[in-house]
Structure formats: structure tokens, C-alpha cells
Amino acid sequence: LNVAVQELTASAGEALSFAELPRPFKLWRGGELPSGVIAYESWGTLNAERSNAILLFTGLSPNSHAASTARNPEEGWWERMIGPGRAIDTDRFFVMCVNSLGSCFGSTGPASINPATGTAWQLDFPELSVEDLARAGFEAARTLGIETLHAVVGPSLGGMVVLAFAACVPNGARHLVSISGSGAASAFAIALRSVQREAVMADAAWQAGRYTPGEGPQGGMRIARKLGTITYRGAAEWRVRFARSGLTPRSERAARQAASRYPSGFGPRFAVEGYLEAQAERFVRVFDPNCYLYLSRAMDCFDLGAHGDPVHVLARSGLKSALVIGVESDFLFAIEEQAEAAQHLQQAGIPTQFARLPSIEGHDAFLVDLPRFDARIRGFLAST
Amino acid sequence: LNVAVQELTASAGEALSFAELPRPFKLWRGGELPSGVIAYESWGTLNAERSNAILLFTGLSPNSHAASTARNPEEGWWERMIGPGRAIDTDRFFVMCVNSLGSCFGSTGPASINPATGTAWQLDFPELSVEDLARAGFEAARTLGIETLHAVVGPSLGGMVVLAFAACVPNGARHLVSISGSGAASAFAIALRSVQREAVMADAAWQAGRYTPGEGPQGGMRIARKLGTITYRGAAEWRVRFARSGLTPRSERAARQAASRYPSGFGPRFAVEGYLEAQAERFVRVFDPNCYLYLSRAMDCFDLGAHGDPVHVLARSGLKSALVIGVESDFLFAIEEQAEAAQHLQQAGIPTQFARLPSIEGHDAFLVDLPRFDARIRGFLAST
Numbered sequence: 001l002n003v004a005v006q007e008l009t010a011s012a013g014e015a016l017s018f019a020e021l022p023r024p025f026k027l028w029r030g031g032e033l034p035s036g037v038i039a040y041e042s043w044g045t046l047n048a049e050r051s052n053a054i055l056l057f058t059g060l061s062p063n064s065h066a067a068s069t070a071r072n073p074e075e076g077w078w079e080r081m082i083g084p085g086r087a088i089d090t091d092r093f094f095v096m097c098v099n100s101l102g103s104c105f106g107s108t109g110p111a112s113i114n115p116a117t118g119t120a121w122q123l124d125f126p127e128l129s130v131e132d133l134a135r136a137g138f139e140a141a142r143t144l145g146i147e148t149l150h151a152v153v154g155p156s157l158g159g160m161v162v163l164a165f166a167a168c169v170p171n172g173a174r175h176l177v178s179i180s181g182s183g184a185a186s187a188f189a190i191a192l193r194s195v196q197r198e199a200v201m202a203d204a205a206w207q208a209g210r211y212t213p214g215e216g217p218q219g220g221m222r223i224a225r226k227l228g229t230i231t232y233r234g235a236a237e238w239r240v241r242f243a244r245s246g247l248t249p250r251s252e253r254a255a256r257q258a259a260s261r262y263p264s265g266f267g268p269r270f271a272v273e274g275y276l277e278a279q280a281e282r283f284v285r286v287f288d289p290n291c292y293l294y295l296s297r298a299m300d301c302f303d304l305g306a307h308g309d310p311v312h313v314l315a316r317s318g319l320k321s322a323l324v325i326g327v328e329s330d331f332l333f334a335i336e337e338q339a340e341a342a343q344h345l346q347q348a349g350i351p352t353q354f355a356r357l358p359s360i361e362g363h364d365a366f367l368v369d370l371p372r373f374d375a376r377i378r379g380f381l382a383s384t
Numbered sequence: 385l386n387v388a389v390q391e392l393t394a395s396a397g398e399a400l401s402f403a404e405l406p407r408p409f410k411l412w413r414g415g416e417l418p419s420g421v422i423a424y425e426s427w428g429t430l431n432a433e434r435s436n437a438i439l440l441f442t443g444l445s446p447n448s449h450a451a452s453t454a455r456n457p458e459e460g461w462w463e464r465m466i467g468p469g470r471a472i473d474t475d476r477f478f479v480m481c482v483n484s485l486g487s488c489f490g491s492t493g494p495a496s497i498n499p500a501t502g503t504a505w506q507l508d509f510p511e512l513s514v515e516d517l518a519r520a521g522f523e524a525a526r527t528l529g530i531e532t533l534h535a536v537v538g539p540s541l542g543g544m545v546v547l548a549f550a551a552c553v554p555n556g557a558r559h560l561v562s563i564s565g566s567g568a569a570s571a572f573a574i575a576l577r578s579v580q581r582e583a584v585m586a587d588a589a590w591q592a593g594r595y596t597p598g599e600g601p602q603g604g605m606r607i608a609r610k611l612g613t614i615t616y617r618g619a620a621e622w623r624v625r626f627a628r629s630g631l632t633p634r635s636e637r638a639a640r641q642a643a644s645r646y647p648s649g650f651g652p653r654f655a656v657e658g659y660l661e662a663q664a665e666r667f668v669r670v671f672d673p674n675c676y677l678y679l680s681r682a683m684d685c686f687d688l689g690a691h692g693d694p695v696h697v698l699a700r701s702g703l704k705s706a707l708v709i710g711v712e713s714d715f716l717f718a719i720e721e722q723a724e725a726a727q728h729l730q731q732a733g734i735p736t737q738f739a740r741l742p743s744i745e746g747h748d749a750f751l752v753d754l755p756r757f758d759a760r761i762r763g764f765l766a767s768t
Binding site: 238 | 507511568569570571572573574575576578579581582583585586587588592593603604606607610611614618619620622623625626627628645646647648649650652653654655656657660677681684685687715718720
């Protein structure tokens with residue numbers, strides 16, 4: 001088990017299942033992992049034909065705990081979307097959420113032990129691609145005897161992964177739901193992520209990736225996460241939510257910690273600053289910096305067009321139908337990108353619904369504006 | 385002369401004029417400067433009545449060199465907007481552009497020498513407000529015998545400063561042009577700036593503000609500027625301009641420098657990353673980090689409402705007319721903020737034009753989409 005899992009074991013680690021990857025697991029841009037595992041959690045029951053499985057991919061930072069389970073009763077990141085009678089109905093489907101390859105919540109990634117050296121991979125981990133996340137997720141499903149998913153579903157990075165899945169695993173899924181994703185990162189998103197990565201690498205504690213686990217570039221990660229939090233939401237929402245309010249009692253503790261780092265009068269004063277601080281503290285405690293760099297760069301480099309004309313690529317996917325959801329206020333994964341993915345699917349002859357949602361919560365709307373997403377996903381899956 | 389001016393003298397410093405501030409110069413939130421200067425440049429001829437002066441305030445980072453002069457023939461930041469027959473017509477107007485109080489291009493700021501100690505003010509500089517920039521600019525004009533400006537004009541931070549001017553200097557100007565400004569920073573803008581400041585302060589070289597001039601937090605400033613550059617433009621423009629292109633010959637040098645800092649494969653690969661790198665390098669060489677922190681925080685804290693009901697405040701300004709310009713794609717100073725400022729001016733009984741421009745260049749459109757801005761400013765000033 002890798003370093004992150006050792007930490008997890010004390011709390012949520014026991015609730016995870018692990019699927020072994022084929023040995024070796026060859027990566028899309030070259031390089032290979034002599035061995036590796038994918039951590040996952042599941043809900044519902046796999047039927048005898050193994051035909052009712054939904055494979056759920058996550059955004060960059062969540063773990064596989066999408067909803068509470070008997071083994072881990074804590075609320076999951078998509079708690080109200082998954083369960084009996086819910087939009088992703090576990091009375092009908094077997095749902096499996098994987099921790100991404102390259103992440104640090106049980107799956108193999110840069111924080112895992114490299115069997116060749118006995119120490120963490122760190123920057124010796126081979127270059128990671130969105131395609132590898134898709135293929136590793138599929139291999140995890142195959143360990144349960146599943147050769148064709150009923151559907152692949154993913155928001156954000158996951159919305160990229162399901163498109164990569166369609167390109168890399170022909171006939172691997174009958175239906176696809178891509179939420180706030182993209183077939184190719186925009187220059188704007190690349191720019192934002194490059195600044196986040198620079199903040200991590202500029203932190204002296206990064207030590208060119210060779211930090212002792214737990215003693216990594218926390219200051220840089222804090223900046224990266226704050227910027228992430230900003231790009232995941234929207235100005236219109238925050239105008240209502242925070243306006244120009246001062247620190248709230250809820251954010252004051254976090255603000256005091258921040259002020260102690262910057263004893264200059266330039267620490268947090270506004271509610272929104274306290275909110276960012278609290279978000280960052282939570283993230284820095286759990287996410288490995290090198291894993292963050294690898295996943296972030298993989299998002300920049302993803303381009304469905306690298307597989308050939310996207311329409312031709314998707315036409316070979318074997319998909320029977322697709323749902324693409326985009327949010328008008330999302331400026332990280334702009335709605336034009338989802339519109340384009342939907343158009344490519346349609347032109348490939350795959351019946352595709354495109355939902356253009358007016359939520360004000362930006363990229364993160366799928367976590368917040370649940371009624372809108374619930375209705376679309378419920379309706380689509382019911383039709384499959 | 386302060387540290388920054390000493391550096392400037394070799395190149396552009398000789399082209400500046402300096403206006404002494406009243407002694408002491410009391411700041412709006414308390415504290416005072418025993419002495420101070422405002423650096424400025426000017427174009428055109430002040431008439432005998434001293435009634436044809438336009439006072440131009442800048443954004444956060446530019447200096448007073450808005451257009452070329454006999455003393456400094458280099459192109460200015462608003463070169464095509466100022467001159468004989470241009471939108472701001474120097475055949476008719478005497479135009480004066482001031483370097484902001486608190487900045488580092490000749491005007492007094494945190495990088496200037498504190499006369500009480502003989503060393504740079506650094507964090508002992510009193511808290512700076514947008515109101516102080518407005519009042520210091522007015523005092524600079526008064527040293528030329530100007531008691532009423534024909535107009536005050538400013539983009540970005542300058543668009544805030546002219547609103548502060550209206551509140552702080554009743555009857556100080558007959559007309560006002562506020563471009564991509566705001567009467568009160570949004571939570572979103574505060575959040576973005578707080579991350580920029582944190583990048584500067586998290587850099588160990590900042591040393592709680594006590595760095596040796598020239599040996600300050602360059603890594604942190606680089607991150608802050610890159611993020612600034614992103615927020616000044618827009619995703620739609622960059623989709624066309626950079627798409628997913630690789631490094632260009634023009635950006636390759638900058639990218640090589642960056643790669644040498646991060647010898648890990650995580651250096652720039654895309655054209656947009658090379659562009660950010662080049663922008664950041666230019667900025668880091670000239671801008672003082674503490675000055676940056678002070679001006680950035682001043683923008684967060686500006687709130688016209690702190691002077692009373694904005695409509696009542698503006699009704700006492702003595703303004704005869706106003707032009708407010710906003711850009712639909714600006715997500716740092718959202719168009720709702722300019723619409724609100726225009727509405728307040730109108731409700732105060734001041735005939736106000738509000739121009740809602742569809743430029744795709746975001747907050748920086750006033751530097752790029754010149755035909756649209758030229759037409760609006762030209763038309764407005766002609767009507768005055």
C-alpha cells in the first residue's frame with residue numbers, strides 16, 4: 001500500500017476495495033508501472049450478467065467516497081446523487097467509483113512505493129495522461145468480470161476521462177455522461193493550472209519533488225487550492241454569498257492561522273478570504289503535491305483530437321447514447337467545450353442530449369445545484 | 385528620490401516631473417507621510433485660465449508614461465489615445481498622468497525612503513487607500529495652479545480612483561471618465577487578489593517585507609503577475625489567440641528560463657505558458673513587491689459606500705457629466721459594477737453615458753480594443 005493509503009487506513013482506508021492492474025500497466029505516452037492498484041468503493045448489486053455497472057470517475061481532488069457506505073458512513077462528495085431511488089439508482093445499478101490512477105487515496109500514483117526502489121515514485125512516476133485514468137478505471141471494472149459498462153459517468157476531470165474512455169476502450173460502455181468536462185483543455189484553463197503548479201514548485205519545501213511525505217510544499221499547495229476554489233465557482237454566486245462581508249465566526253479560526261503566517265496586516269479580512277483559507281487547509285492536509293502536479297498536467301495535455309478526428313474516434317466507441325452537461329457560468333471548462341463534445345458525439349451518430357444549465361455556481365455546480373443535475377441524469381439513465 | 389526613482393534615473397527617470405505633496409500628507413485611514421512626491425508626465429499646453437487640464441490615473445502596474453514625450457520617446461501604455469487630434473486631444477487639453485501614490489515609478493510609496501529612519505518605508509508605510517491616490521493626484525495638479533480639472537480619467541484601478549476623487553474632492557473636476565472600474569471591489573476580485581498577495585508573502589525572500597531592494601520575492605511576484613495577466617484577459621480571446629499551440633519562438637526564451645527553475649518536465653509547453661512567463665519576467669524586473677501588496681489591498685478595501693450613500697456622495701461632487709465604460713467579458717471588474725456606478729451617477733443628477741462594450745479582451749480591453757474605446761472617449765470629451 002502506498003503512503004497515502006497507510007494514512008487512510010486509520011480512517012477511511014479500511015472501507016476501500018482494491019483492484020490490481022495488469023502487470024505491467026503500460027501508460028499511454030510511454031513508460032509503465034510494474035504493478036499498481038486502483039482503489040474503489042461501490043454501491044448496489046452487480047447482476048448475474050454483469051451488465052448493470054456504472055463506472056464513476058471523479059474530479060481532480062475527490063477520493064472514491066462518492067456516497068456513504070456500510071463500511072464508511074461519512075457523507076460522500078455526491079451523496080444525494082447515488083442511492084436507492086436516487087438519480088443514479090442503486091436499486092437498478094451497481095455503481096463503482098474509482099480513485100484516479102495518479103491520485104493519492106489508495107490508487108497507485110507518484111506518492112506510492114516504486115517496487116524497483118522501495119521508495120515513493122515521486123517524479124520518477126511516468127508521465128500520466130487522462131487516457132491512463134480511463135484505462136485503469138476499466139481494468140478495475142474488469143477485475144469484477146465486467147467487460148462492458150452500462151455507463152461511464154464523470155464530472156470535471158471525470159468529464160474528460162469518460163471521453164478518453166470512449167476513445168481508448170471501444171465497446172467498453174453503452175452510455176456516457178460527461179459533466180462540465182472537455183475534449184481538450186482551453187488555453188485559459190492551461191494558464192490557470194500552470195500558475196497553480198508554479199505555486200507548488202516555487203515552494204522551497206517541494207525540493208524538486210523529493211520532499212519527505214507529510215513535509216511537502218504546504219504553502220504552495222495552499223495557494224494552488226485557493227486559486228482552484230476560485231476557478232471552481234463564479235463571481236455572480238459570490239456576489240450574493242459573500243458580498244464584502246468581514247470574517248465570519250466560521251472562517252475566523254482559519255483566518256487567524258493565516259494571519260499568524262503573515263503578521264503584517266495583509267492577512268484575511270473579508271469573509272471570502274476566510275472561506276478560501278478553510279478550503280485550502282482541508283486540501284493541504286490530504287492531497288499529495290506530486291500527485292497534484294501529475295493530474296493537473298494530464299488535464300492540460302488531454303486532447304481527444306490526438307486520437308484522430310474526434311467524430312471518427314467517437315463513431316468507433318460503440319456508445320448507444322450520451323448525455324453532456326455544461327454550466328453557463330463555468331469559466332474553467334467553458335460551455336463551448338461541452339457543446340463541442342456534444343456536437344462531436346452527435347455527428348458520430350450517437351443519440352446525444354446536451355443540457356446547458358443556467359446554474360450560477362460555475363464549474364462546481366454539479367456538487368451544489370443538485371436539483372438541476374439530478375433531473376437531467378435521472379431522466380437520461382431512465383431512458384437507457 | 386526613492387529607490388525606484390534612482391533606478392529609473394538611468395532610463396526614464398529624467399523624463400519625469402515631480403510634484404511635492406503638502407507636508408504632512410495625511411492618509412485617509414489614519415497615518416501620514418511627513419513628505420512625499422508624485423511623479424507625473426504631461427502632454428499639451430495648460431491654458432491661462434488653467435481650465436483645460438485632464439488628470440489621468442493608471443491601473444495598478446503602469447507608470448506615468450501614458451504616451452511618448454520629447455523627453456521620453458518610448459511608446460506609452462495609452463499611446464494611441466493621447467495626442468494632437470487623438471481621443472484625448474492635446475491640441476485642446478493639457479493632459480497629466482500621475483504615477484499612483486504607493487507605487488514605485490517616482491511617486492512616494494513603500495519602496496521610498498522614510499525620512500524618519502533614512503531607510504525604505506517597507507511595511508512601516510501607513511495603510512494606503514484608493515482615496516489617497518485620488519487626493520495625491522489632485523495635490524499634484526494643484527502644484528501647477530489647477531484647482532478644477534476639466535476631467536478626471538482612469539481605467540481599472542484608475543476607474544476606482546476617479547470615483548474616489550468625486551467623493552473626496554468636491555468640485556475638483558467637471559467631468560469624469562471611469563473605465564472598467566468599480567465603486568466597490570467584488571468578493572471574486574478580492575479572492576483573486578488575496579491569492580496574488582499570498583504568493584508574494586509565501587516567498588521566503590519576502591522576509592516579512594524587509595528584503596533588500598532588488599533581492600525581493602521574485603518567485604512570488606512572478607506567480608502574482610501571471611495570475612494578474614490571466615484575470616486581465618478572457619478565455620474567449622485566448623481560445624483564438626493561443627488555442628493549444630506549443631511554445632512559439634517568441635516565448636521560447638522565457639520558457640527556457642522557467643524550465644531551468646523547474647527541471648522536472650513541469651515547465652512551460654504551451655504558447656500560453658510562454659506568454660505568461662514573458663509577461664511575468666517584465667513585471668518582476670520593475671515592480672516593487674511591497675508597493676504591489678499595498679496597492680492590491682487598497683483595491684480590495686475601496687468602497688464608495690464608506691463615504692455615505694453613493695448617490696448622495698456623488699450629488700455633492702460638482703460633476704457636470706460622466707462617462708462610464710464597461711466590458712462584457714471582464715470578469716475581474718464585472719460589468720455589473722460599472723452599470724451600478726453609472727446608475728449611481730445618474731441618480732445623483734449627473735448626466736451620464738454608460739457604454740457596455742462587447743470587446744473579447746476582458747479587463748484589459750482598454751489597452752487593446754482601441755477603436756471602441758477611442759470612439760466613446762472622443763465623443764464624450766467633444767461634448768464637454
